[in-house]
Amino acid sequence: LDVAHDLGLGPDDLMLFGPHMAKLTLPVVHSLADRGPRGRIVLVSAMNPTKHGEGKTTMSIAIAQGLRRRGRKVALALREPSLGPIFGVKGGGTGGGRSTLEPSARINMHFTGDLHAVTAANNLLAALCDNAVNFPGKTELDPRRIVWRRALDMNDRFLRHMVIGLGGPANGFPREDGFDITAASEVMAILCLSSGIPDLKARLARILVGFDSKGGPVTAGMLQAAGAMGALLSDAILPNLVQSAEGVPALVHGGPFGNIAHGCNSIIATRSAAALADYVVTEAGFGFDLGAEKFFDIKCRTAGLWPRAVVLVVTARALRFHGGDGDLAARGSEACRTIECGLANLDRHVSSVRAFGFDPVIAINAFDTDTEDELRTVEEGCRSRGLDFARCRGYSQGGAGSEELADKVAAAADRPAPPPRFLYALEDSAEQKIEAVATRIYGAREVSYTREAKKGLERLKALGFTGTPVCIAKTHLSLTDDPAAIGHPKDFELTVRSVRMSAGAGFLLVLTGDIVTMPGLPKVPAAQHLDLTDAGEVVGLG
Numbered sequence: 001l002d003v004a005h006d007l008g009l010g011p012d013d014l015m016l017f018g019p020h021m022a023k024l025t026l027p028v029v030h031s032l033a034d035r036g037p038r039g040r041i042v043l044v045s046a047m048n049p050t051k052h053g054e055g056k057t058t059m060s061i062a063i064a065q066g067l068r069r070r071g072r073k074v075a076l077a078l079r080e081p082s083l084g085p086i087f088g089v090k091g092g093g094t095g096g097g098r099s100t101l102e103p104s105a106r107i108n109m110h111f112t113g114d115l116h117a118v119t120a121a122n123n124l125l126a127a128l129c130d131n132a133v134n135f136p137g138k139t140e141l142d143p144r145r146i147v148w149r150r151a152l153d154m155n156d157r158f159l160r161h162m163v164i165g166l167g168g169p170a171n172g173f174p175r176e177d178g179f180d181i182t183a184a185s186e187v188m189a190i191l192c193l194s195s196g197i198p199d200l201k202a203r204l205a206r207i208l209v210g211f212d213s214k215g216g217p218v219t220a221g222m223l224q225a226a227g228a229m230g231a232l233l234s235d236a237i238l239p240n241l242v243q244s245a246e247g248v249p250a251l252v253h254g255g256p257f258g259n260i261a262h263g264c265n266s267i268i269a270t271r272s273a274a275a276l277a278d279y280v281v282t283e284a285g286f287g288f289d290l291g292a293e294k295f296f297d298i299k300c301r302t303a304g305l306w307p308r309a310v311v312l313v314v315t316a317r318a319l320r321f322h323g324g325d326g327d328l329a330a331r332g333s334e335a336c337r338t339i340e341c342g343l344a345n346l347d348r349h350v351s352s353v354r355a356f357g358f359d360p361v362i363a364i365n366a367f368d369t370d371t372e373d374e375l376r377t378v379e380e381g382c383r384s385r386g387l388d389f390a391r392c393r394g395y396s397q398g399g400a401g402s403e404e405l406a407d408k409v410a411a412a413a414d415r416p417a418p419p420p421r422f423l424y425a426l427e428d429s430a431e432q433k434i435e436a437v438a439t440r441i442y443g444a445r446e447v448s449y450t451r452e453a454k455k456g457l458e459r460l461k462a463l464g465f466t467g468t469p470v471c472i473a474k475t476h477l478s479l480t481d482d483p484a485a486i487g488h489p490k491d492f493e494l495t496v497r498s499v500r501m502s503a504g505a506g507f508l509l510v511l512t513g514d515i516v517t518m519p520g521l522p523k524v525p526a527a528q529h530l531d532l533t534d535a536g537e538v539v540g541l542g
Contacts, residue, residue: 054317056313111240141223187233192256205225209223314346
């Protein structure tokens with residue numbers, strides 16, 4: 001209630017989930033939509049990270065806490081964590097150290113149930129698809145041509161490809177199926193791109209679930225599924241209100257992956273935050289080549305929003321990695337030399353930021369393990385390139401270690417915003433859009449298509465699915481579709497393996513390289529370090 005009061009909200013504006021979490025009510029969401037955005041939106045992105053991540057969420061929270069210490073009225077608009085990464089490689093998704101979201105353990109685990117609601121809505125539609133096959137009616141659905149997959153908010157490689165319906169006629173028709181992780185579900189993307197309940201239901205109805213025996217499309221609306229799916233999402237569509245460790249209000253809502261889906265929190269949460277605060281700090285998943293490009297070309301285009309400043313998070317660790325120090329074993333001058341080589345990766349991302357009309361502010365996330373020589377090498381690299389930068393110790397010092405960076409971010413956000421500029425026009429062909437992202441953002445020489453991808457594009461054109469943005473799924477570890485191609489690869493070919501029509505979300509999902517929509521656990525999963533104490537405290541989230 002205290003956090004809500006700071007935003008001008010009262011008890012009647014909230015649906016409480018205990019003393020430290022709440023949802024905004026539907027009436028206040030409508031009221032904020034009518035009020036319109038007034039806050040300056042700050043987009044936080046990053047260079048290509050290592051597999052452990054470079055603290056983009058931590059830096060977003062640190063910047064907001066620094067702005068608050070400087071007397072600015074600020075709010076955060078961030079994504080919800082997925083259980084997949086929490087139990088996989090990265091661990092918790094609520095920041096770290098003294099720049100966290102609270103209550104961290106509850107947000108990381110089940111929060112207010114939004115991801116579970118998305119999972120349920122996704123799987124209800126899957127059940128209705130198979131039920132339509134089992135009890136044929138006016139809507140014919142060919143069991144061999146069902147494209148809708150099930151979802152689970154967990155990393156489980158054994159569910160990627162499977163056979164269902166075994167055990168005789170009473171258990172359905174045997175067919176191939178598979179699971180996507182919930183954060184990659186089209187339902188998650190729809191939730192995050194919807195402007196309200198009518199738009200949500202209309203988008204759900206447009207979901208393509210398969211084809212009939214004549215090749216005609218079958219949608220969720222034809223199966224009369226949208227109403228029930230919407231009912232399951234009735235609470236999930238409302239933004240969640242929590243706070244940072246220093247009391248900055250945070251609207252944490254929606255969680256699409258940046259390397260598979262569009263990687264941005266919900267439009268409703270961002271608009272609400274911008275109606276309540278003078279500055280809104282939001283992030284886009286993984287490096288600028290993934291989430292941030294989609295933030296501009298998908299989210300901003302859909303929502304009619306545009307940021308006032310862009311922050312790029314860099315670390316000495318990631319620069320060393322992209323400079324060729326794969327195991328980060330170099331020391332002293334050798335480490336500094338690999339940082340200098342790794343700056344080529346940052347160069348590509350700076351160029352990408354400028355493609356949208358911005359000069360980035362560089363946030364140097366300083367780890368306690370970084371040496372002073374390494375940090376000075378990063379700073380000199382930024383200075384020699386004419387980049388505005390600041391060292392940030394938000395992890396160890398919270399807002400107090402973020403004030404210099406916050407001042408630079410505020411100065412950038414207080415300048416007039418550049419006019420909206422997109423990479424491609426909606427009327428361009430799918431191939432032209434993919435090529436625009438691949439060449440201008442990734443730096444590819446050309447794009448090639450597998451036979452499956454070509455057939456998919458031909459089918460979508462025959463169905464008239466045109467005029468939408470493209471959402472390219474690729475590895476987050478590299479600018480290319482090869483995770484081993486570190487640094488700033490040049491003269492490479494991007495391979496499109498397949499395409500999917502996300503008619504409800506309103507974009508074409510383009511799968512490249514070996515990207516999968518259901519990740520697997522690593523050899524030593526983070527789940528092995530989590531525990532519940534006798535006092536009921538969750539520990540080991542990282």
